[in-house]
Amino acid sequence: MRLTTKGRFAVTAMMDIALRDAAGPVSLASVSERQKISLSYLEQLFGKLRRVNLVDSMRGPGGGYSIAQPLNQVTIADIVHAVDERLDATQCSGREDCQGEHRCMTHELWTTLNAKMFEYLASVTLGELVEQQRQKLAVQPVPVAIRDKRPRRRNSREKAVAAA
């Protein structure tokens, strides 16, 4: 369970789509523009997300991606896991034949935290995050075309949190 920009971009993009796909598939180009993530990179990430059936794709004009499963069945761990290939800080790669004091030591040392992190991310669903976003933004999932273009102010307090 690794956690880098890659996984974060994937989660951000999935949330962006989840907030809008009630009106039909969302194109990566629009996600790219809104979230300021390079289109090529998004395409790579969504190739992986599609392969594990987290999203459905539609080609052609008006096409794009939509979330393939109910929002509260998709966990953050699912998303991160799909794009941020798993990370192994042990020497034995978690194999059953891991023996000998040194290797087992490494193995044991890491598994506890690893499991905790994974369980935590697996307990948070996309649906929950999206719901929280809706409340924060006070924005309904409207089509992009009729979206209000006026800039909005952010409420402060986020600096400390963002700095983490």
Place this chain on the structure above:
Amino acid sequence: MRLTTKGRFAVTAMMDIALRDAAGPVSLASVSERQKISLSYLEQLFGKLRRVNLVDSMRGPGGGYSIAQPLNQVTIADIVHAVDERLDATQCSGREDCQGEHRCMTHELWTTLNAKMFEYLASVTLGELVEQQRQKLAVQPVPVAIRDKRPRRRNSREKAVAAA
């Protein structure tokens, strides 16, 4: 709050030291051998850990590192934060002058999960992990010199957890 092998190696090494430094400072060379992490890399990581006063160093023969603070005051977030320089998935870098719909959207989208992850890692202390390790390993913190060299069997069940 980024989480990669770098942070994990740091946590693993800190746990290794915490388990043994009752008998005096622990050398990085021995940590390197036990945990199979390159000595050079450990030196880089511990340079950072020392600069934020998470560890004390003693030079000369018999020297090495020891944990500088009470084990249950050191959180995993402290360790990861010291070596895995913080990661920013927003465009505005969390600045106060973040305005305009697009940037704020990215900003808002990420802060929630970011904060949750950080809070979680900040709630886990090195002391707790070490205690769990002690119980799992059933090993007392004895000096390396009189350590039992016989290989030990690992209990199974860890595969699924390690695979995450």
Place this chain on the structure above:
DNA sequence: TCAATAACCTAGTAATTCTGTCAACTATAC
């Protein structure tokens, strides 16, 4: 059937992570 749109694919470049090596510097043991 042509043009536009958007997914899909492949290869390359940039950045990061990790290892190896070398040269100080320091405390302890003899």
Place this chain on the structure above:
DNA sequence: GTATAGTTGACAGAATTACTAGGTTATTGA
């Protein structure tokens, strides 16, 4: 003192990962 075991710091290079660029294929509408 002198040798030795150890930390500290700097740097270069290999390996991996993150990201970009450009092209190809499928679908829609005129």
